[in-house]
Amino acid sequence: xxxxxxxxxxxxxxxxxxxxxxxxxxxxxxxxxxxxxxxxxxxxxxxxxxxxxxxxxxxxxxxxxxxxxxxxxxxxxxxxxxxxxxxxxxxxxxxxxxxxxxxxxxxxxxxxxxxxxxxxxxxxxxxxxxxxxxxxxxxxxxxxxxxxxxxxxxxxxxxxxx
Numbered sequence: 109x110x111x112x113x114x115x116x117x118x119x120x121x122x123x124x125x126x127x128x129x130x131x132x133x134x135x136x137x138x139x140x141x142x143x144x145x146x147x148x149x150x151x152x153x154x155x156x157x158x159x160x161x162x163x164x165x166x167x168x169x170x171x172x173x174x175x176x177x178x179x180x181x182x183x184x185x186x187x188x189x190x191x192x193x194x195x196x197x198x199x200x201x202x203x204x205x206x207x208x209x210x211x212x213x214x215x216x217x218x219x220x221x222x223x224x225x226x227x228x229x230x231x232x233x234x235x236x237x238x239x240x241x242x243x244x245x246x247x248x249x250x251x252x253x254x255x256x257x258x259x260x261x262x263x264x265x266x267x268x269x270x
Contacts, residue, residue, distance in 0.1 A: 111165065111166060114162055119155065119260060122140075123137065126140045134250070139194060153190045153191060153193065155190075156186060160183045163183070163263065163267065164183045167179030167263070171223075171224060178217075178220040179216070181212055181216040182216035184209075184212065186209065186213045188208065188209025188210075188212070189209040193206070213259075214255075214256075214259050218262065220263075232258055235251075235254055
């Protein structure tokens with residue numbers, strides 16, 4: 109339980125500090141690396157790697173025996189995201205690895221939630237409602253950021269509830 113609380117505190121502090129410094133919410137959590145001075149971009153890797161290391165043991169404990177591959181793949185995806193910080197060069201290999209890791213992490217983490225306790229997926233309802241409403245009248249630049257925060261929230265709440 110302590111590891112999960114530390115992970116939540118770490119990712120929340122990182123996110124809030126960078127949003128405060130940048131005076132905006134980034135389009136995605138990964139884009140927050142652009143808010144860090146280049147000489148300190150290692151901070152992104154340390155934060156994401158630490159969160160991954162802190163939550164993996166609990167995720168493995170919570171996952172059913174037949175589903176242990178889901179938290180494993182989720183964390184592997186998160187490690188790829190951490191080790192290949194987002195690059196403005198969308199045609200570069202680092203960008204491709206980052207995006208593949210992000211999708212693997214997102215899909216596998218939410219599949220784990222679905223097979224472990226699907227009720228936690230109801231946390232997606234507010235995001236879906238806002239997405240539909242914003243889509244009808246105007247764009248939503250930060251939809252990916254809030255989707256990522258929802259992914260983290262579903263996993264953290266699932267892990268805290270076990």
